[in-house]
Structures are given as C-alpha cells and as structure tokens.
Amino acid sequence: MDWTKQIGRYIVVMFLQVLLFNRLQLAGVCHPYVYILCLLMMPATLPHSVDLLLGAVAGLIMDVFCNSLGIHMAACTLIMLLRPFMLGQMVNDIERLNAEISTHTLGIDAMAKYTSLLVVIHHMTVFLLASWSWTHIGFALVETAVSSLVSIALILGYNFVKYR
Amino acid sequence: MQTLLKILARYSNFLVFLFLEVVAFLLIAYYNPYPRSSMLSTANRLVAWEYETADEIGSYITLRQVNAHLAEENARLRNLLAGDSSFNAVYHSAKVVQMTNDKQRNYLTVNRGARDSVYHGMGVRNADGVVGIIRTVGEHYSIVQPLINTASxxxxxxxxxxxxxxxxxxxxxxxxxxxxxxxxxxxxxxxxxxxxxxxxxxxxxxxxxxxxxxxxxxxxxxxxxxxxxxSTDYNRLKYVELISNNNRSEIEELNHGLD
Known part of the structure; x- marks a missing residue:
C-alpha cells in the first residue's frame, strides 16, 4: 500500500473538514467529522501501538483547528484501540487487511457495520466531552445521532465512488 | 521480574492507549476552560492563515476592501467620540478570521495580535454592541471569547x-x-x-x-x-473593534495592591 497516497488524502480531507464541514450550520446539531475516514480506511499493516499514536496525532491536529485541545485526541485514540478487534471480527483472511480497508476489501455489509460503529463511538466521545456536563447530555446525544448519520453517509459514499 | 516483563509486553498496546488517553484528558482539563496556548489553537499563525485565505477566496475582494475601510473609519470616529476620561479608550479595527457560534464553548479568531499591542482581557465590540473579551494572544492573531460561550x-x-x-x-x-x-x-x-x-x-x-x-x-x-x-448577531459577524484601555496599568496596579 502506498503511504504517500494515504498522507495526500489526509491533507485533502483535512482541508475539506476545516473549510467545509466545520462550517456547516444546521440548527447547531450537525458537525460531521469526516476526517476520521483516513484513520478508518488506513491499511491494518502497522503495529497496533503505531496505529494508536497516529490516531492521537490526527486527533490533536484536529483539536488545534477546533480550539478543543484533547477532545478529538481522546476520541481518535479510542477508535484506534477498537479498530483491530472490529476488523478481526469481520475478516478471517488476514492477508486482505494489507490493502486499504474499504467496501472493496471488507464487502459492503461489513464495511457499513465497521464504519457505523466506530463513527458513532468517535462522535459520541467528542460531543460528550465537549459538553462536559450532564445537563446538556440530551443535546449531545441528538448531536451524535445527526452528525454520525451524515459522517457515515459521506464516508460510505466516498467508498462507493472510489470502488464502483 | 520475568513474569512482570511478560505481562508488560503482553499489554503494551493497552498501556500505550492508556498513556495517550491520560495525556488527552490532561489537555482537556487544562485547556478546556479556554485555549491558553497561542501555538496549539486557532491563534496559531498557520492555522489562522488557512482560515483567512479560504475566506478571501470565497468573497468579493473589492467589497472586502470597502468593508475594511469602513471598519477602520468607524474605529477612528469612535476614538474621536471616546470622551469618557475615566476609561481613556482607544479603538482598533480587526477582522474575524474564524468563528464558531453553534457550540457550547464558542471562540472567534481575529487578525490582530501581540505586534498590534493586543493584550489579554481586552474588550471587543462591533457597531451593534459588545462581542467578547480577548482570551489568547498570538503574534499575529488572537482568540476572543464571545458572550456566547458558557464560561462567559x-x-x-x-x-x-x-x-x-x-x-x-x-x-x-x-x-x-x-x-x-x-x-x-x-x-x-x-x-x-x-x-x-x-x-x-x-x-x-x-x-x-x-x-x-x-x-x-x-x-x-x-x-x-x-x-x-x-445586540450582536453572531451569525453575521465580520468586523470588530478592540478596545484598549489606556488606564489599564494603573487599574492593575491598584488591584495588585489589594491582593
């Protein structure tokens, strides 16, 4: 797998995230974090601890752009911890994980499950940490639901376009 | 000892995870009240520049110039009007480079920093009324904590x-x-x-x-x-004025004497 391509995509996705998706305003409940598609689709060839570090760094960079130091870092590290276990559940043939994780390698059903679960976990962590109080928990959950739906649709949509 | 090493090796990934999460939560605990670091926030020159450039691309350049000119003139006229000698205010115009207005803790970044003699705690207003207070000062950019921040x-x-x-x-x-x-x-x-x-x-x-x-x-x-x-509509905020209090050092000195 070509890592320069992965990094190139990360830069493009971050630009779109910061300049487009961070500016979406739908009653304050729609904040899709599409940048995690780079973490989700990254080939699973690296040691787990390196995966965790990459997640932390990607989260930290996002935090600098959002003035929310630590929040995205915590969420990204968490999904990178769960990622190998999720992949292990879905794929019997380890060889396939050397390629990019996508609808092509996992199949549509498994990829949809994998993406949905990790996106929801990531978004819920971010919004709960950002609200930082029990009084806003209802709002944080609505935010999680709406934003996750949009993020999942965008990530899977990207897969369909790329591996049509 | 060997068993201990074995256990550590076995759970090394989880230990890495725990370490990273602890770092993340320390950052949250320390930075969540407001962004303290001008490097690790939108007051960072590179980050603010990205927002600013993107903003320029999407707008009419001439209209922007006219607006900037009007904002400066506003600040100048307000300086002429500032007759309150107990405050001794000086106004500087600034442009909003980045902002959020639909979160719990909202912030906005303006294109004035330490080299324009911006300081922590400076008041920020626009033509309609109060906007917020300067929280973090970078070299070229600063972060404002607006009224619409649950900590304000x-x-x-x-x-x-x-x-x-x-x-x-x-x-x-x-x-x-x-x-x-x-x-x-x-x-x-x-x-x-x-x-x-x-x-x-x-x-x-x-x-x-x-x-x-x-x-x-x-x-x-x-x-x-x-x-x-x-009074301020944060949904369409483009230009603000920073209020510099020339009697500030005297007030600070008096307050310091009280502590």
Missing amino acids: RLSCRFAKNDYIGTLEWDGKNNRYARLADIATHVEVAVGDTIVTSGLSPAFPEGIPVGVITDCKRNPGDSYYTIQVQL
Missing part, C-alpha cells in the same frame, strides 16, 4: 437606572442570553435596554449589550429570570 460572564446594568446584573449564556440559542442577579423589587419591563456597567476594565460604561425580551418572576424566588436578546 459580563457585568451589565439597565440603561434607565443603575441596577447591576450578570449576563450569562446557557448554550442554547446564540441570539439570547440570561441576565441574573436582578432582585424582584427592581422594575423591569420588556424592551428595556441593557448596557455594560463599566465595572470591568475591559469595557467602558454604556456599550449596548441587548434588549429584554422576556421577564419571569418565579414564586418564592427573590430574583427575576430575564431573557435578553443580544
């Missing part, structure tokens, strides 16, 4: 009499805030104007804050629940 508190008073209350935001609608600490013996009417009290060193007295749109008196409570529509 502003001392205000009624324009018609001198009763003083505290303005806070509940994190819901960015057009409305709450005025607390107004006792029920005060006469309050819908439509009353709220202005800055002049008690904080950030703002001179009398800058518009908002207009009362709702006023409730709960049985058994000796304070009103007052809803205020903010």
Whole structure:
C-alpha cells in the first residue's frame, strides 16, 4: 500500500473538514467529522501501538483547528484501540487487511457495520466531552445521532465512488 | 521480574492507549476552560492563515476592501467620540478570521495580535454592541471569547437606572442570553435596554449589550429570570473593534495592591 497516497488524502480531507464541514450550520446539531475516514480506511499493516499514536496525532491536529485541545485526541485514540478487534471480527483472511480497508476489501455489509460503529463511538466521545456536563447530555446525544448519520453517509459514499 | 516483563509486553498496546488517553484528558482539563496556548489553537499563525485565505477566496475582494475601510473609519470616529476620561479608550479595527457560534464553548479568531499591542482581557465590540473579551494572544492573531460561550460572564446594568446584573449564556440559542442577579423589587419591563456597567476594565460604561425580551418572576424566588436578546448577531459577524484601555496599568496596579 502506498503511504504517500494515504498522507495526500489526509491533507485533502483535512482541508475539506476545516473549510467545509466545520462550517456547516444546521440548527447547531450537525458537525460531521469526516476526517476520521483516513484513520478508518488506513491499511491494518502497522503495529497496533503505531496505529494508536497516529490516531492521537490526527486527533490533536484536529483539536488545534477546533480550539478543543484533547477532545478529538481522546476520541481518535479510542477508535484506534477498537479498530483491530472490529476488523478481526469481520475478516478471517488476514492477508486482505494489507490493502486499504474499504467496501472493496471488507464487502459492503461489513464495511457499513465497521464504519457505523466506530463513527458513532468517535462522535459520541467528542460531543460528550465537549459538553462536559450532564445537563446538556440530551443535546449531545441528538448531536451524535445527526452528525454520525451524515459522517457515515459521506464516508460510505466516498467508498462507493472510489470502488464502483 | 520475568513474569512482570511478560505481562508488560503482553499489554503494551493497552498501556500505550492508556498513556495517550491520560495525556488527552490532561489537555482537556487544562485547556478546556479556554485555549491558553497561542501555538496549539486557532491563534496559531498557520492555522489562522488557512482560515483567512479560504475566506478571501470565497468573497468579493473589492467589497472586502470597502468593508475594511469602513471598519477602520468607524474605529477612528469612535476614538474621536471616546470622551469618557475615566476609561481613556482607544479603538482598533480587526477582522474575524474564524468563528464558531453553534457550540457550547464558542471562540472567534481575529487578525490582530501581540505586534498590534493586543493584550489579554481586552474588550471587543462591533457597531451593534459588545462581542467578547480577548482570551489568547498570538503574534499575529488572537482568540476572543464571545458572550456566547458558557464560561462567559459580563457585568451589565439597565440603561434607565443603575441596577447591576450578570449576563450569562446557557448554550442554547446564540441570539439570547440570561441576565441574573436582578432582585424582584427592581422594575423591569420588556424592551428595556441593557448596557455594560463599566465595572470591568475591559469595557467602558454604556456599550449596548441587548434588549429584554422576556421577564419571569418565579414564586418564592427573590430574583427575576430575564431573557435578553443580544445586540450582536453572531451569525453575521465580520468586523470588530478592540478596545484598549489606556488606564489599564494603573487599574492593575491598584488591584495588585489589594491582593
């Protein structure tokens, strides 16, 4: 797998995230974090601890752009911890994980499950940490639901376009 | 010893995870009240520049120049008008480079920094009224904590009499805030104007804050629940003015003497 391509995509996705998706305003409940598609689709060839570090760094960079130091870092590290276990559940043939994780390698059903679960976990962590109080928990959950739906649709949509 | 090493090797990934999460939570605990570091926030030159450039691309350049010119002229005229000698204010115009207005803790980044003699705690207003207070100062950019941040508190008073209350935001609608600490013996009417009290060193007295749109008196409570529509519309904020208090050092010295 070509890592320069992965990094190139990360830069493009971050630009779109910061300049487009961070500016979406739908009653304050729609904040899709599409940048995690780079973490989700990254080939699973690296040691787990390196995966965790990459997640932390990607989260930290996002935090600098959002003035929310630590929040995205915590969420990204968490999904990178769960990622190998999720992949292990879905794929019997380890060889396939050397390629990019996508609808092509996992199949549509498994990829949809994998993406949905990790996106929801990531978004819920971010919004709960950002609200930082029990009084806003209802709002944080609505935010999680709406934003996750949009993020999942965008990530899977990207897969369909790329591996049509 | 060997068993211990084996256990460590076995759970090394989990230990890495724990370490990273602890770092993340320390960062949250330390930075969540407001962005302290001008490097690791939107006051970072590179980050702010990215926002600013993107903003330029999407707009009419000539219109922007006209706006900037008008904003500067506004600041200059306000300087001429600033007659309140107890405050001795100087206005500088600034452009909003980045902002959020639909979160709990909102911030906006403006294109003035330490080299334009911006300092921590400076007041920020626009043509309509109070915007917020400077929180983090970078070399070229600064971060403003606006009224629409759940951590913000502003001392205000009624324009018609001198009763003083505290303005806070509940994190819901960015057009409305709450005025607390107004006792029920005060006469309050819908439509009353709220202005800055002049008690904080950030703002001179009398800058518009908002207009009362709702006023409730709960049985058994000796304070009103007052809803205020903010003068500043954060949904279309482009230019602001930073208020520099020339008597600041003297005030700080006096306060320091009290500690």
